[in-house]
Amino acid sequence: MPTLKDDSPNGVIVAKFNAQWISYSHTLVAYAAFFSALAVSCWTHYYQIVKNEYWGYPEEWFPSVSATTGDWYPARSIFQIFIAIAAGPRFLLVYLFYLITDRPNHVYPKIHAIFGVIRALSCGGWVYITSSDDHFVHDVAMITYIVATLPWMLGTLAIGPDNKKALKWRKITASAFFGTMIPMFYFFIQHKVHHVAGAYTTYAFFEWSLILYDVIFDAFSLFDFSNIELRIVDIKSREGIINAVPEKSKKSKKYSRNIESMFVYGSWSNLRGFVVDTYLAFVYWSMLTSLALTIWYFPLWHMGISGYEAFLLVTTAPSLLGIGFIRKLVSLNHGVFHLLSLVGIAAYLLIDPAQRLTVVSIGVAISTLTWTSIWVENSDSTCKLERHALTWSLGLILSNVIKMAWWTNNPIWPVMHKENGGWNQVGLLLGIIASLEVMFRKNGEKIQRNYPEKKKSSSGSWFIAAAGFGSLLFALHSLLTDTSTIIRWVYDGYPNTGPQPIPWGAITIVAMSLGLVLSSYRKIVTGKPWYVVGCVSCACMYYYPAWNGYYGGLLLTIYLMSLVPTFIGVVSQHPPGRTFFAAMMTYNIFCLAHVWVVAYAFVPAGEYMREHTEYILFAIMAFIGLGIRNASTNYTFKHLQLNVLHLNRSLTRGGLAITIVLGFLVAFSRIPSEKPVPYHPEQKAFTAGIWTIHFALDNDMWASEIRMRDAIKELEIDVIGLLESDTGRIIMGNRDFTQFISEDLNMYSDYGPGPSKHTWGCALLSKFPILRSKHHLLPSPVGELACAIHATLDVYGQEIDVIVSHNGQEEDELDRILQTTELARIMRESKNPFVFLGYVVSVPGEKIHSILINNGNVHDIDKTDYDRWCEYIAYRGVNRIGYARVSHGRITDTEIQLGKFQIIENYNPETWQASDNRIQENEVNEELRFPKQFKGEGVRGHKYHVFDEPRYYI
Incomplete structure (x- = not known):
């Protein structure tokens, strides 16, 4: 090879080539790996690779990436060989991109390169460890690759060289990559959950398109490398010299897109501070959402106003900023006040509910005071103020993701502890570290004015600014502190329920993120057209059920989130004392109204707010x-x-991109992979139960989902009605305990009338498919509105109807008569076998109970049990095997009632008759008996009581 000489006498150039060939080789070899495997697999094992656990050819006719590359020889070996060859160019690509973007004392290029290396290594993980080798390791490597791809792509867009063509195509490719995940996710659910024929083929096309986008995104590095030449130098020779890449000091401006201006404030300390502030915002939202939940415990047990409701007023603590020395004290010690506010997280250490509420209230007061102080302090700098508004909003979105990972509970709430899944210690430790970071944080870089200040002749109305912010805060709290809330607002009966919380809760995260991105376009979000969009979407969410309502809810989500930085900017420019007092009182009044629409029977003048959520929505949209x-x-x-x-x-x-990916990963991990199976299919028997669960908050103010699950599982309940179950309100923490129980026990679920229907709620969990269901609002002209679910189940191939209902309170007899009459009509008119699981508020044999049994044409499960008061089980067209009553174990104040039944082959409603003959337990097939562990002292406070043991019948 001829020697190419340079001016310096330090070596001989033995080879050189343009760095673009790194991009070319990586692209060609990577595509060769995938598409050669596709061709060879289709040629050698076509029918095997298109077959999945549910369908094969011709329903499924195109293979997925994993089936193509990981299951069959020789395609798998060819694929792995090409991927090994592609590893060299891939690592070189990462290294060269780092060299052309690195700057002294800048951390982002280094972090970006680390993600590039992680991405390359994890690729080797899922390529060389197939799902048949180790399914867990394969999935972990694949998820790591997808997660690392997000910062890799976004980082490339942020710090890449200033090449308009590369930037344009990278944006298009990245958008296509992440946009494709949504339909891909949808069709995977159609395949995995609903077993739709052909869905996996459609999923496979989206999966292959991800490969195309992923590889070609890195291919655009050829534009970055076009002016770089790589040379191989023999350093022992003194006939020439070359540097592998141009010296950093000689880089042309066209290599970087104004990197200095982007990263003059982009040091590690800024990134660290942003993460810390976001976590502290998550802590704020965690404490705020726990306040009403812990307050609710007391009127719940008092069945009326308890006095503890006054703790809601701690949210007006920011009014103290109107006092000069307090404003100055908080302003100079934000880190200290963040640290002090953590008592709200440490409240879980207290056993007594009243003490816990008191400490939570202190934490909320200090945290609210601290955040509003930060806004006021930075009101003279739009950049700083918007930064804190963005982290505050990002903390809200992060809390949604974390709640979705914890089945709608927040792991640092004071109703959580180690025994029920709480991570309070971890949350408290991270909060302490974050607070210390704020305390010792440098005062930051001095901001130079390089943009003229815009001055207005008027600062506007402080009261309107306060009312607008208070209304927005209430809207965020009531609708957007859990991904399932809007979904439950619009939830309808089977088969057209609308979206399910999993996976569609992840789309709520996307909508919140889009709204926050849109918030930077101030002219749009403060314009009249956008306000009209918000009002229309709010109306759609309230008035339309199922999918149409959800679309309105998603648009309303985007709208509300887009307003946050602007409203914080406005409210912080006014005198803080009176402004924030008015803002938080607006919020508090809406919170009370939000409760009164359903709790009108327990509050003075409640009749004026009865079932009028539309009044609240109209008022908040008007103030906004x-x-x-x-x-x-x-x-x-x-x-x-x-x-x-x-x-x-x-x-x-x-940060939003990371939360979106985490949201989808959480949703993906929670998708059920198996069909529910009843406990005794051989005997074609099922156990049905009814339980009033007091909003999943136990007698000691701890979240009770895990203990409820254990009781339901150990009692082998196939169908259960849960009453007082609507927890999708501020006062219940915007939770949905049915998600955890139904997923963990692998049951179908029907939520019943949602939070917008103003009932205390009823839910149905079933091991049998729910064919049809209808949600009823029973006649309630005077008292609290009663709810019912009338569902048709596929029980061992036979349709059996079930009603779960909750009648109104004892004081309103007319309501209870009308409600029971309607329930009886529904049961009487059904031609199917029937099981009633309800809360009737009557003693056995009295008027209301007789209406249910006689007019409903059903049989009481045990006429001799006179000890009952509210809960009843009745049946028709099934063989009654047994009846039991199980104590609540301090989970609630109401027992579990159980009925064990067998289906009747060739059921004839004209000839069916119930029998009241009781038999001994030893006369019953052992597999049809109730579990033994609940006899005597039982387990965890659950035991057979009243009769001391179950009753059996023939």
């Missing part, structure tokens, strides 16, 4: 509209520095 008008004409931009603003928004978008 006034706030928007105020903001559009009076919001002042101050000390606006564009590079800092860009950095804040870039960090936010990166």
Whole structure:
């Protein structure tokens, strides 16, 4: 090879080539790996690779990536060989990109390169460890690869060289990559959960498109490397010299897209501070959402106003900022006050509920005071203020993701502890570390004014600003503190229930993120057209069930999140004392109204708010509209520095992208993989139960889902009605305990009338498929509104109807008569066998109970049991085997009632008759008996009581 000489006498160039060939070789070899495997697999094992656990050819006719590359020889070996060859160019690609973006004292290029290496290594993990070798390791490597791809792509867009063509195509490819995940996810669910024929083939096409987008995204590095030449030098020769890449000091401006301006404030300390503030915002939202939940415990047990409701007023603590020395004290010690607020997280250490509530209230007061102080302190700098508004909003979204991972409970709530899945210690430790970081954080870089200050002649109305922010805060709390809340608002009966919380809760995360991204476009979000969109979407969510209502809810989610930075900016510019007092009182009034629409029977003048959620929605949208008008004409931009603003928004978008991916991973991990199976299919028997569970908050104010699950599982209950189950409100923490129990026990679920229907709720869990269901609002002209679910189940191939119902309280006899009459009509008109599981509020044999049994044409499960008061089980068209009553074990104040039944082959309603003949337990097939462990002292406080043992019949 001829020697190429350079001016320096340090070596001989033995070879050189343009760095673009790194991109070319990686792209060609990577595509060769996948598509050669596809061709060979289709040629050698076509029918095997298109077959899945449910369908084969011709329903499924195109293979997935994993089936193509990991299951069969020789395609698997060919694929692995090409991937091994591609590893060299891939690592070189990561290294070269790091070299052209690195700057002294800048951490982002290094972090980006680390993710690139993790991505390459995890690729080797899922390529060389197939699902048949080790399914868990394969899945972990695949998930790691997908998660690492997110910061890799976003980082490439953020710090890549200033090449318009590369930037354009990378944006298109990245958008296509992440956009494809949503339909791919949808068709995977159709295949895995609903077993739809052909869905896996459609899924496979989306999966293969991800491969195309992933590889071609890295291929656009050829534009970055076009002016780079790699040379191999013999350093022992003194006839020539070359540097592998141009010296950093000689880089042309066209290699980087204004990197200095982007990262002058982009040091590790800024990234660390952003993460810390986001976590502290998560802590704030965790404490705020726990306040009403812990308050609710007391009126729940008092069955009326308890006095503890006054603790809600601690949210007005920011009014103390109107006192000068307090404002100064908090302003100078944000880290200290963040640390003090953590008593709200440490409250779980207290056993007594009243003490726990008191400490939680202190934490909420201090945290709310601290955050509003931060806003007020930074009100003279739009960049700083928006940064804190963004982290505050990102903390809300993060709390949604974490709640979705914990089945709608927050692991650091004071109703959680180690025994029921709490991570309070971890949350408290991280909070302490975050608070210390704020305490010792450097005061930050001085911001230079490089943008003219815009001044307005008027600062607008402080009261309208306060009312607007208070209304927005209430809307966020009531609708967007859990991914399932809007879904439950619009939930309807089978088969058209609308979206399920899993996986569609992940789409709520996407909508919240889109709204926060849109918030930077101030002219749009404060415009009249966008406000009209918000009002229409709110109306759609309230008035339309199922999918149409959910679409309205998603659009409303985007709308509300888009307003947050603007409303915080406006409210912080006014005198803090009176402004934040008015704002938080607006929030508090809406919180009370939000309770009164359903709890009207227990509060004075409650009849005026009875079932009028539309009043609340109209009021908050009206106040928000006034706030928007105020903001559009009076919001002042101050000390606006564009590079800092860009950095804040870039960090936010990166955080949002991470939360979106985490949301989808959580949703994906929670999708059930198996069909529910009843406990005794051989005998074609089933156990049905009824239980009033007091909103999944036990007698000692701990979340009770795990203990409820254990009782239901050990009692082998196939069908159970759960009453007082609507926890999708502020006062119940916006939770949905049915998700955890139904997923953990592998049961179908029907939530019943949602939070927008103003009942205390009823839910149905079933090991048998729910064919049809209808949600009823029973006649209630005077008292509390009663609810019912009338469902048709497929029980061993036979249709059996079930009603789960909750009648009104004892004081309103007319209501209970009308409600029971309607329940009887539903049962009487059904031609199927029937099981009634309800809360009737009557003693056996009295008027209301007789209406149910006689007019409903059903049989009481045990006429001789006169000790009952509210809960009843009745039946028709099935063989009654046994009846039992099980104590609640301090989970609630109401027992579990159980009936054990067998289906009747060729059921004839004209000839069926019930028998009241009782038999001894030893006369019953052992597999049809109730579990033994609940005899005597039982387990965990659950035992057979009243009779001391179950009763059996023939």
